[in-house]
Amino acid sequence: MIEPVQVFWAPDGASMPTLGSRPLVDVTDGDTPNLRMPVRMLSVDTPEVTARGAERAAQIDEEFSQLAEWIHKGLAPISSELGEFLKPRLDSGQAGSLHFSQGQAASAFSKENIARRLARPGGQPRAMFIRVADSPFDxxxxxxxxxxxxxxxxERREFPKRLRPTFNLDLVTSGxxxxxxxxxxxxxxxxxxLxxxxxxxxxxxxxxxxxNPQTLLAYEYRSMERLFDITKKKVNGQPLKVDERSWRERYCVDLRNRVLHGPEDYFGxxxxxRLWLWPADLRDAVARLNLTPSARLASGR
Incomplete structure (x- = not known):
């Protein structure tokens, strides 16, 4: 029989995403298994491939064209300025298909680039260097x-950083x-x-x-997917389970002058x-980075 203990604790851990059918690579010793796991590359954003195929991408073409019409009619919960900025891209007739094809190209580039740069002529491939964020998980x-x-x-002494870039930087350099x-x-x-x-x-x-000037950046694409879903429910008179402005959350700072802009004013x-801030980090960032609100944000618009 075990004896009672006097320490009770509720850990703040989080469950990891499903790692697939073969997550286990090997076991170093009894308490050190090596697992496959997803990595989100810091400071970069590539086009999405969540459409999964050309058919769904074509449907998104139509949905985004419809969203452009709703924006034009004032039915979508978006500022007129940001709406005017995004409308030509949404109404191009290829917003979803273009984004999906760009996502495929970005994925192909990344796979080839990583394989090429890890390869060593006639020898074992290089290991992967990994540097995690202050908060290591998203x-x-x-x-x-x-x-x-x-x-x-x-090699690190002989080659400057410019000549040994991260794979993250390679993606940005390649466009x-x-x-x-x-x-x-x-x-x-x-x-x-850099x-x-x-x-x-x-x-x-x-x-x-x-x-392509009609490109929607990946974070714009994701937010427009959310805006479409919200606006569709509003137009059809369906109740919303989220705030109608929840499609955009992050504030944006101009790195050149430390001016803080509202979530719908980033496009200037x-x-x-662009430096992005989650609302939960706003107070801390304003204090630590000495940010100044834009005139529009300060006026409450």
Whole structure:
């Protein structure tokens, strides 16, 4: 019979997502199994492939065209300024198909790039270097990390960061990812400079997603999916289970001047200079980064 204990604790742990049918790689010793797990690459955002196929992507073309019409008629809960900015992309007739094809291209680039950079001529492939965020998991319990080939100490001394970029930075340089920096996971000063330079260069040269002016960035695409669902229910007179403005949540800071903008005013900031804030982090970020609200935000508009 065991004796009673006097310590009671409720841990704050979280369940990890399903890792598939073969998550176990091997077991090092009794208490150290090695598992496969999903990683969300920090500071970058590639187009989504959640449509899964051309048929669903074509349906999204129609849904986004319908959303553009609702925005034009003032039926969607979105500011007129952001609505005007997004309408041409939503009403292009290819918003879903374009995004899906870009997502496939980004995925293909990432697979080829990782395989190529980990390869060693005639030898064992390099190991993977992983640097995690201050808070290592996102809301979907994916590991948040920067990934790169694992260089030797000698190589790190001889080659500057520019010549041994992370796979995250490669995606931005190629144009297949937009920068997506979310507070508090801000890159160090030298890494941030490389990211901004790469993003600005890819955008100026029309690489990857930047080749088509009708591109919806991945975070815009996801928010428009949510806005479509909300507006459809409003138009059909169905009750909403969420706030009608819940389709957009993050505030946006201009990295050049530390001005804080509302969730629907990000589009006035060049993509490479956007820093995103969750509402829960707003007070902390304002204090630590010495942010100033935009005139529009300060006026409550």
């Amino acid at each position: 809301s979907n319990h994916r590991l948040l990390a920067y990934l790169a080939p694992d260089y030797t100490e000698k 297949w990812a937009a920068p997506f920096i979310i507070y508090p996971d801000i890159p160090a000063a030298d890494d941030l400079a 990211l901004i330079e790469a993003a600005a260069g890819a955008r100026a040269d029309g690489l990857g997603i930047w080749a 900031i060049d993509p490479e200079y």
